[in-house]
Amino acid sequence: MAKQTTLELWVGVFGVAGLLALSMLAFKVANLSASDVRQGYRVAARFDNIGQLKLRAPITLAGVRIGRVSDITIDDDFYAVVTLTISGKYAKLPLDTSASILTSGLLGEQYVALEPGGDDEYLKDGSELQITQSALVLEKLISQVLYGKAESGN
Amino acid sequence: MNPVRQLGRWALARIARLGRASLFLYQVLIRVWRLLPRLGLLIQQIYAVGVLTLLIILVSGLFVGMVLGLQGYNTLVDFGAESVLGLLVAKSLTRELGPVVAALLFAGRAGSALTAEIGLMKATEQLAGIEMMAVDPLTRIVAPRLLAGIIALPLLAALFTAVGVLGGHLVGVGLLAVDDGVFWSQMQSGMDFYDDVLNGVIKSVVFGLVVSWIAVFEGYDCVATSEGVSRATTRTVVNASLAVLGLDFILTSLMFGEA
Numbered sequence: 001m002a003k004q005t006t007l008e009l010w011v012g013v014f015g016v017a018g019l020l021a022l023s024m025l026a027f028k029v030a031n032l033s034a035s036d037v038r039q040g041y042r043v044a045a046r047f048d049n050i051g052q053l054k055l056r057a058p059i060t061l062a063g064v065r066i067g068r069v070s071d072i073t074i075d076d077d078f079y080a081v082v083t084l085t086i087s088g089k090y091a092k093l094p095l096d097t098s099a100s101i102l103t104s105g106l107l108g109e110q111y112v113a114l115e116p117g118g119d120d121e122y123l124k125d126g127s128e129l130q131i132t133q134s135a136l137v138l139e140k141l142i143s144q145v146l147y148g149k150a151e152s153g154n
Numbered sequence: 155m156n157p158v159r160q161l162g163r164w165a166l167a168r169i170a171r172l173g174r175a176s177l178f179l180y181q182v183l184i185r186v187w188r189l190l191p192r193l194g195l196l197i198q199q200i201y202a203v204g205v206l207t208l209l210i211i212l213v214s215g216l217f218v219g220m221v222l223g224l225q226g227y228n229t230l231v232d233f234g235a236e237s238v239l240g241l242l243v244a245k246s247l248t249r250e251l252g253p254v255v256a257a258l259l260f261a262g263r264a265g266s267a268l269t270a271e272i273g274l275m276k277a278t279e280q281l282a283g284i285e286m287m288a289v290d291p292l293t294r295i296v297a298p299r300l301l302a303g304i305i306a307l308p309l310l311a312a313l314f315t316a317v318g319v320l321g322g323h324l325v326g327v328g329l330l331a332v333d334d335g336v337f338w339s340q341m342q343s344g345m346d347f348y349d350d351v352l353n354g355v356i357k358s359v360v361f362g363l364v365v366s367w368i369a370v371f372e373g374y375d376c377v378a379t380s381e382g383v384s385r386a387t388t389r390t391v392v393n394a395s396l397a398v399l400g401l402d403f404i405l406t407s408l409m410f411g412e413a
Contacts, residue, residue: 004194007201014205018309021316025351029244029319031342056346065343 040067040087041125045099045112046079051135053101053110059084061114066090069112084112086123094119100133110135175371182300182370185293195298196305203264203299203366204306208313210259215314218251219243219321226322227330239332240341243322248345248354249410252315254402257361260307261394265369268299269390272373273383281374296370303366304359311358353409357402364401365394 050072059067067090071083086093096117103110117131189196226242272295275281281291319341326332345351369390376386 008197010205011197011200014200014208014306015309017208018312021309021312022351022355024316025248025312025319025354026347028338029248029341030345030347030351058343 040085041091041123042070043084043086043123043125043127043129045082045084045129045132046075047082047101047132048079048134049137050080050082050101051103051110051137053082053112053135057109058111059086059114060111061090061093061116066114082112084129091122091124093123095121095123095127096131097123097129098131098133099129101135103136171375174375175367178371178374179367182292182296185290185297186301188293189297189301192298195294196302199298199302200306203260203268203302204310207260207263207306207310210263211256211310211314212317214255214259215252215317216321218255218314219247219318219323220325222246222251222318223322223325223330227326227332236326236330236332237336238340238344239326240319240322240337241344243326244319244341244345245350247315247318247322248350250402250406252318253311253354253357253361254398256311256314256358257307257365257398258395260303260310260362261365261369261398262391264303264306265365265390265394266387268303268366268369269373269376269387270383272296272299272370273376273378273386276374276376277378277380277383279378296374299370300363300366303369304362307362307365308355308358311354311361315354349410356409357405360401360405361398364397368394368397 053069053072055069055072057069058065059069067084067086069082070085071081073081073083075081084099093114094117096119098115098117100113100115101110102113123129222243223239226239227236230236230239230242272281275295281295284291284294323337327334327337372386372390372393373383376382
């Protein structure tokens with residue numbers, strides 16, 4: 001009987017250790033507690049060009065991550081419609097908040113940066129951001145510089 | 155004519171064996187609920203396949219993580235990107251190395267023991283004896299071992315991954331002077347619970363089922379001699395390892411294929 005008890009104890013320790021490891025992976029490694037975008041509100045933004053923006057890309061305001069990109073589609077006029085899911089904690093964003101697509105670092109991933117405006121009303125689920133700035137496409141920029149040089153006669 | 159016939163016989167034997175294995179799994183799975191009043195049996199088997207495999211899993215996890223830290227650092231430092239070392243270690247461990255290496259070690263340490271145990275029970279006619287006493291060997295012997303493998307391997311893989319991340323941290327931050335805060339913050343911003351951690355857990359549940367299925371079937375189906383048991387044990391390790399690696403490719407392409 002005593003042997004059975006120590007055996008059960010060990011299995012209990014094993015189970016607890018395994019679950020602890022899982023929760024460490026969830027909270028310490030994957031930071032589950034901070035990514036509660038599922039309970040956020042959704043805002044649409046139209047861009048001419050979104051560059052390399054991907055699903056789940058971060059949305060930042062003043063450098064702080066406040067949400068993630070949850071959907072990317074194209075509308076009838078061939079604009080890219082990006083759905084931004086913003087955490088419910090940041091519900092008081094002015095209605096004339098502007099969005100621009102920026103790159104973190106020289107080769108880093110792209111993200112959506114929000115710039116709050118001064119409107120008295122707040123964004124709510126389903127609103128659309130009116131002021132947007134598209135992603136900078138490096139190739140277009142380079143070709144513009146080259147054409148500019150050619151036109152000015154070297 | 156003869157070689158062709160040989161090939162046909164070989165193929166038919168393989169298919170028949172696969173069918174037997176599937177029927178065997180079905181027979182065991184419909185008996186699993188009968189374990190409910192006898193959880194003691196299950197606890198005993200979790201001890202045998204889980205707790206006793208713990209040491210090899212923890213030690214290998216630590217070393218795999220440390221090697222990842224070392225190799226990753228040497229590659230990344232050329233690009234000045236050593237800050238993403240934590241992300242590299244965590245992603246490779248949760249997505250691939252944790253579930254796969256833990257399953258391979260599990261097949262070698264616990265799967266072979268399962269096959270040998272059940273095979274020896276068959277060779278010494280204990281299985282027949284149990285059946286003579288009107289006790290169903292599938293319920294009493296096989297079902298707890300199968301279920302214990304399915305429960306134990308995900309926990310072992312999680313421990314492997316967690317210890318591996320700590321090992322990578324040990325080498326990256328302790329030895330190679332990557333900044334501690336950067337190591338964790340890059341990892342946390344790049345990792346996703348559903349994409350990385352949960353998919354890794356799903357993988358290890360599947361591997362747990364397949365490895366223990368192969369192990370108990372090989373034991374139950376072995377030729378009842380000492381040579382037969384030894385062959386069955388070898389086959390368990392070989393087949394389970396191949397199945398894990400093959401399934402890993404399929405699962406990976408299903409989970410991460412479109413990203």
